[in-house]
Amino acid sequence: MKKVLFLLFAFVCALISACKKDAAINNQNSAANVPVKRANASPPGDVVGKVVVGYQGWFAAVGDGSPINQWWHWAPNWGATPSASNNGIKSWPDVRDYTTTFQTGWANLNNGSQARLFSSYTTQTVNKQFEWMQQNNIDCAALQRFNPTGGEGPVRDAITAKVRDAAQTYGRKFYIMYDVTNWTNMQSEIKTDWTNKMSAYTSSTAYAKQNGKPVVCIWGFGFNDPGRPFSAAACLDVINWFKAQGCYVIGGVPREWRTGVGGSRAGYINVYHAFNMLSPWLIGAVGNVGDADNIYNQHMISDQADCNANGIDYQPCVLPGDLQLHQRAHGDLMWRMFYNAVRVGAQSIYISMFDEYNEGNQIAKTAESSAFIPAGSNFVTLDEDGTPCSSDYYLRLTGDGGRMLKGQIALTATRPTQPIVGGGGTGNPPIGQTITLKSANNLYVCSENGTQAMNANRTAVGGWEQFAITSAGSGKVALQNSGKYVSSENGTQAITCNRTAVGPWEQFDWINNGDGTISLRGSNGRYVSSEGGTQAMTCNRTTIGSTEKFRVNQ
Structure with a gap:
């Protein structure tokens, strides 16, 4: 009898100890607000487990040989030379790596150099930008494709071929990302465009595949605004059509996609759940580290759980911040977003954007100090908060974010990337030596x-x-x-x-x-x-x- 009581006592003690241990673990996870990471809905591929950059490729210049032959996206009046009175960008690019650039009407840079801009139509520009991706281990580019039936169609077609060639040359992947904004006959024309033009690119070794299927992204379904008035039925028809073509389909969706309020149209949950991967849009919602954490707590944790429950891959946005609005904090904002995406268990990360100088949220090389902007201009440079940053800083930061996503470096809230290149065998520049x-x-x-x-x-x-x-x-x-x-x-x-x-x-x-x-x-x-x-x-x-x-x- 004593032996039985002793064994019962020991069992109860062990049970109590185990419960305390579980409670401690649960409290620890709760305190850190870190959900349990679940298995990926899809195995690693060209998108899952990778960092993807949004690639506009939409800049042109007079004399660049493009079908448009205008200052496309550099200025509000494309027919006139970009200048202080005809300016369409927020950030000034660093063009020192380009061999082909075009003279503008801006005053010379403060270092005396001419104020010149690149064209996305020139092969050298596309090659150089994909070389930057290679140098910084950026995996994949989502090539933006707006309504191709208008006047911009020919130049977008030509740039697609240049992107394919550059991706092949520099060992990167790319896929087509349709933006349906203001596309009146989208439901039929997007299918025609894919069938007659874009599907041919999937034979390229550089075209991204996920789960053995060519990747296509459709950005804009479910947004509650006049530019994207498509019904849920029309959206579902397009998604299912692409899936029937054998495609893996990503949706660029509103951040309120789960709740159907605010920026999302109500009654679209079946549209969102039809996608293979969801990528909620965050531009305009994040301007500092506090905003990033609010998005994590209010959206990302539940987004990931919903995606896990429905077998959907999750690809949150990471953005550097609007430079002109002084949001970047020399990389701290962007790194916090990387940290949040990795700790929530995201399957992929989408960078908004690679070359979006118009909105000031580009990671491509940017003027690093006042020496590299036109004299008399008010462009904000990368050293705006007193911390010098090299022009390639946000490319390098993206590369390190990708390493954290892939588990090549540990999950860390502390940004490992230095604003100025240093370290390695040679250390930092030996100033004073x-x-x-x-x-x-x-x-x-x-x-x-x-x-x-x-x-x-x-x-x-x-x-x-x-x-x-x-x-x-x-x-x-x-x-x-x-x-x-x-x-x-x-x-x-x-x-x-x-x-x-x-x-x-x-x-x-x-x-x-x-x-x-x-x-x-x-x-x-x-x-x-x-x-x-x-x-x-x-x-x-x-x-x-x-x-x-x-x-x-x-």
């Missing part, structure tokens, strides 16, 4: 005492082979020897070390190559080259090869 630079030929860079063009041909270190590194502002550096500064000569002639003051040509980006070397990029967007030590050094290379890499203090 004196260094040497050894080129790929194992010889040292020489200032030539400022009396002739610089060379990389010295076997030993003397006074002319040592350079003091100083800050040039906005994350850039200047190199000084014997009281004079190294000049890129704007890439038009051999570089020298004979300037007495720092101007645009004396400022360089310090780039960590991640292999124990650094590169230097001039204000012309070109890289310093050692020229193999066989001739005077230049600053005219468009890409980094062995002769554009230098080892520090070796």
